[in-house]
Amino acid sequence: xxxxxxxxxxxxxxxxxxxxxxxxxxxxxxxxxxxxxxxxxxxxxxxxxxxxxxxxxxxxxxxxxxxxxxxxxxxxxxxxxxxxxxxxxxxxxxxxxxxxxxxxxxxxxxxxxxxxxxxxxxxxxxxxxxxxxxxxxxxxxxxxxxxxxxxxxxxxxxxxxxxxxx
Numbered sequence: 001x002x003x004x005x006x007x008x009x010x011x012x013x014x015x016x017x018x019x020x021x022x023x024x025x026x027x028x029x030x031x032x033x034x035x036x037x038x039x040x041x042x043x044x045x046x047x048x049x050x051x052x053x054x055x056x057x058x059x060x061x062x063x064x065x066x067x068x069x070x071x072x073x074x075x076x077x078x079x080x081x082x083x084x085x086x087x088x089x090x091x092x093x094x095x096x097x098x099x100x101x102x103x104x105x106x107x108x109x110x111x112x113x114x115x116x117x118x119x120x121x122x123x124x125x126x127x128x129x130x131x132x133x134x135x136x137x138x139x140x141x142x143x144x145x146x147x148x149x150x151x152x153x154x155x156x157x158x159x160x161x162x163x164x165x166x
Contacts, residue, residue: 014107018121019103025141027074073109075109
């Protein structure tokens with residue numbers, strides 16, 4: 001049976017709210033493509049994706065840039081490498097095609113990046129360097145979608161999770 005997002009979050013030592021928000025932001029909690037589509041890859045090359053294919057984002061990025069993002073957590077190779085180093089796991093990019101492994105890895109990566117401030121943590125998950133414009137933009141996008149950060153954050157009623165205090 002599939003584990004809940006809440007279970008994955010608790011096992012990683014983060015709040016279900018934090019993980020739920022990240023999965024909402026990255027993929028609308030969808031591990032697979034909802035419909036057939038054509039995406040632009042490296043050099044504008046068109047790539048056909050079919051309904052049911054595992055979600056792939058950032059397909060325009062080269063391996064040197066971290067490569068594409070995979071699945072519900074939209075994880076790229078640098079994030080996976082960070083998790084495998086910190087947690088001593090042997091998870092591979094291919095493993096991230098499995099929904100459960102993807103959520104587990106996303107939760108572990110959020111735990112590594114957790115600063116105690118939701119907006120800061122979410123920006124760090126996206127790879128934004130503190131103080132950079134990208135970091136400010138990520139944090140602002142998080143606040144706009146989910147409300148104020150920290151203990152007074154408003155609940156995100158679009159998810160099945162209820163907010164929890166840290």
